Amino acid sequence: MEQVKVLSVEGSPFATRILIALEEKGVKYEYQLEDLLSNKSDLLLQLNPLYKKVPVLVHNGKPICESLIILQYIYETWGSEKVLPAKxxxxxxxxxxxxxxxxxxxxxxxxxxxxxxxxxxxxxxxxxxxxxxxxxxxxxxxxxxxxxxxxxxxxxxxxxxxxxxxxxxxxxxxxxxxxxxxxxxxxxxxxxxxxxxxxxxxxxxxxxxxx
The missing domain is CATH 1.20.1050.10 (Glutathione S-transferase Yfyf (Class Pi); Chain A, domain 2)
Incomplete structure (x- = not known):
């Protein structure tokens, strides 16, 4: 069974777009809120050691970072239609x-x-x-x-x-x-x-x- 998890913060438009895409594709996911000010989780630091920020999509244990890259990944993984225009x-x-x-x-x-x-x-x-x-x-x-x-x-x-x-x-x-x-x-x-x-x-x- 596929495991999908999103590391995010409340109100972030960058993370919200990822959740909208998952909802649109009917993908079940787990959601973990992060405290970026004073208590970043060990999981976030492990999965995104370069930028230490959200969102992070974790698909079967593999992290994908940067929201626009994640968005394209979602459509390439779970969508038959192309995420971007053909031309x-x-x-x-x-x-x-x-x-x-x-x-x-x-x-x-x-x-x-x-x-x-x-x-x-x-x-x-x-x-x-x-x-x-x-x-x-x-x-x-x-x-x-x-x-x-x-x-x-x-x-x-x-x-x-x-x-x-x-x-x-x-x-x-x-x-x-x-x-x-x-x-x-x-x-x-x-x-x-x-x-x-x-x-x-x-x-x-x-x-x-x-x-």
Missing amino acids: PYERALARFWADFADKKTRLNSRPKRDMLENLKFLEGALKEMSGRRSLPFFGGKDFGFLDIALAPYVPWFHIYETIGNFKIPFETEYPLLDAWFKRCMERESVKKLTPSVQTLERALEIRKRLV
């Missing part, structure tokens, strides 16, 4: 925008300006990759790699609005993203794994202290 250019776009989202969610001194600018870029990417064909997801008609990579960031926008004391005008300025957000939140895997506001606030404090 090389579209695959490159999906990898680029997933990496963009990860790098552009860092906390900084100008959250409103940067957040609105980054959302504008993502709105344009969604239009280029699917909007012009009126397809529901970044991956086209199916909830795919880039959708799973980005979906865990959706509940974080409320936190960023609170930090920056502003309201993001999704419906008027980012209508494609707004519709995509709502479609993502309708999926059982995303609804099940969306953390509470309190969990996100705790995660935010941890991220601040780890920076």
Whole structure:
């Protein structure tokens, strides 16, 4: 029998995307929370000695690190469909925008300006990759790699609005993203794994202290 375990922290979008992918594929898994501030487990230090961070996917005793690499591994291991688009250019776009989202969610001194600018870029990417064909997801008609990579960031926008004391005008300025957000939140895997506001606030404090 396969053994699947995920080492994570509460509220982490990087870990949440792994759990969403496992839920989407119907893979049973064990979940272990880590304390990254003061009490990293011996298991985490053993499985990821280089970075000492989460998430880590352990499949039959073998660790896989870095969330986007784990995400691709999940689909290659448990999915018959391809996790990334068939065409090389579209695959490159999906990898680029997933990496963009990860790098552009860092906390900084100008959250409103940067957040609105980054959302504008993502709105344009969604239009280029699917909007012009009126397809529901970044991956086209199916909830795919880039959708799973980005979906865990959706509940974080409320936190960023609170930090920056502003309201993001999704419906008027980012209508494609707004519709995509709502479609993502309708999926059982995303609804099940969306953390509470309190969990996100705790995660935010941890991220601040780890920076």
